[in-house]
Amino acid sequence: MLIGIPKEIKNNENRVALTPAGVVSFVKAGHQVILENQAGIGSGFTNEDYLQAGAQILDRAADVWSRADLIMKVKEPVASEYPFFRKDLILFMYLHLAAEPELTRALKEQGVTAIAYETVELNRSLPLLTPMSEVAGRMSVQIGAQLLEKPHGGKGILLGGVPGVKRGKVTIIGGGVVGTNAAKIALGLGADVTIIDSNADRLRQLDDIFGAALQTLMSNPFDIAAAVAESDLAIGAVLIPGAKAPKLVSEDMVKAMKPGSVVIDVAIDQGGIFATADRITTHDNPTYVKHGVVHYAVANMPGAVPRTSTLALTNVTLPYALQIANKGLRQAIQDNPSLRLGVNVAAGSITYEAVAKALGEEYVPVEQAFLAVRA
Numbered sequence: 001m002l003i004g005i006p007k008e009i010k011n012n013e014n015r016v017a018l019t020p021a022g023v024v025s026f027v028k029a030g031h032q033v034i035l036e037n038q039a040g041i042g043s044g045f046t047n048e049d050y051l052q053a054g055a056q057i058l059d060r061a062a063d064v065w066s067r068a069d070l071i072m073k074v075k076e077p078v079a080s081e082y083p084f085f086r087k088d089l090i091l092f093m094y095l096h097l098a099a100e101p102e103l104t105r106a107l108k109e110q111g112v113t114a115i116a117y118e119t120v121e122l123n124r125s126l127p128l129l130t131p132m133s134e135v136a137g138r139m140s141v142q143i144g145a146q147l148l149e150k151p152h153g154g155k156g157i158l159l160g161g162v163p164g165v166k167r168g169k170v171t172i173i174g175g176g177v178v179g180t181n182a183a184k185i186a187l188g189l190g191a192d193v194t195i196i197d198s199n200a201d202r203l204r205q206l207d208d209i210f211g212a213a214l215q216t217l218m219s220n221p222f223d224i225a226a227a228v229a230e231s232d233l234a235i236g237a238v239l240i241p242g243a244k245a246p247k248l249v250s251e252d253m254v255k256a257m258k259p260g261s262v263v264i265d266v267a268i269d270q271g272g273i274f275a276t277a278d279r280i281t282t283h284d285n286p287t288y289v290k291h292g293v294v295h296y297a298v299a300n301m302p303g304a305v306p307r308t309s310t311l312a313l314t315n316v317t318l319p320y321a322l323q324i325a326n327k328g329l330r331q332a333i334q335d336n337p338s339l340r341l342g343v344n345v346a347a348g349s350i351t352y353e354a355v356a357k358a359l360g361e362e363y364v365p366v367e368q369a370f371l372a373v374r375a
């Protein structure tokens with residue numbers, strides 16, 4: 001198979017979908033890799049590194065897209081990439097389609113097979129989302145702490161406090177991978193941390209992990225409102241796989257926060273859980289102020305720490321990509337139910353139920369979608 005790696009073009013997205021080590025694995029398995037000029041440079045990998053690994057470098061993105069059978073990227077295609085879509089193309093990358101109706105339409109119209117990293121599922125976990133959630137969870141507190149500083153628009157609070165002065169309050173809504181990693185860093189800084197989740201078993205696990213240092217709360221509007229109102233930093237970390245994020249924090253709840261408080265909606269890639277996170281921001285211009293509260297809503301947070309993120313992401317995506325290349329797509333998804341769950345669009349249909357529901361469209365199981373084409 002011919003695997004294509006375009007350079008990421010989203011704002012400040014410095015990750016790349018394949019490392020030179022990944023190229024070696026593909027080449028050893030009898031495949032070819034074509035890479036856009038300088039695609040890896042933001043992550044510290046030069047053209048020379050890729051050439052030595054056995055890849056071919058092409059100058060133009062259009063050539064990579066038009067020649068490859070399988071395009072691996074990190075982030076979802078942006079509008080200028082839609083013209084590259086074609087019927088026999090396989091895409092493997094983050095897609096977040098519940099929040100991307102235009103992209104979904106373009107994929108369906110062109111008959112592309114689109115596999116989303118974020119819905120590949122193994123033993124009730126999301127192995128291709130996990131490492132980036134670890135990164136974003138840790139970053140959320142690092143960034144929140146900085147935004148709370150006065151020169152960054154915050155109320156001038158040091159999250160850990162100092163002896164004789166109260167520590168800052170952090171509320172994390174969603175206690176999965178992002179939430180747990182945010183809690184780790186916030187507790188490490190000495191903050192007063194509360195995690196809210198709708199899953200009682202998850203709250204028990206968190207209590208076992210962190211002990212009395214962490215306050216756990218069951219998710220309901222009353223407790224969310226009370227916790228958010230008294231937070232210096234509130235973090236959105238809820239996920240219902242494939243679906244649009246539920247708006248758990250209303251505009252009134254945000255209005256009840258003190259001026260200079262900070263909201264980091266990590267779940268913005270799925271639409272966000274704060275009603276006031278009404279736009280996606282970029283690393284160039286990451287914040288805006290609404291009701292006196294500083295909001296951060298960057299959908300590609302790990303793109304700012306690309307060296308760590310590229311290595312962590314490609315560690316987990318490569319084995320799945322190799323299965324697609326070695327067996328062909330249809331055999332690979334037949335043999336591996338985890339990978340099958342990643343197929344969001346195929347043969348002109350939406351093949352992931354939560355995405356179809358979020359967009360108000362018909363859901364067609366992937367086998368049926370392929371059969372319809374053959375018939």
Ligand SMILES: NC(=O)C1=CN([C@@H]2O[C@H](COP(=O)(O)OP(=O)(O)OC[C@H]3O[C@@H](n4cnc5c(N)ncnc54)[C@H](O)[C@@H]3O)[C@@H](O)[C@H]2O)C=CC1
Nearest residue numbers: 132133136174175176177178197198219238239299300301
């Ligand atoms: N902005 C960015 O750059 C990044 C965003 N993300 C996003 O962060 C979000 C969270 O991801 P993960 O932590 O990996 O997901 P996860 O599946 O590990 O955790 C989600 C948690 O939300 C909880 N939850 C579900 N409904 C809830 C409700 N009504 N109230 C409270 N909790 C509820 C679940 O029980 C679960 O513990 C996702 O949208 C993911 O795509 C992840 C990485 C980077």
Ligand SMILES: CC(=O)C(=O)O
Nearest residue numbers: 094132269299300302
């Ligand atoms: C999860 C995701 O969308 C990201 O890492 O950018």
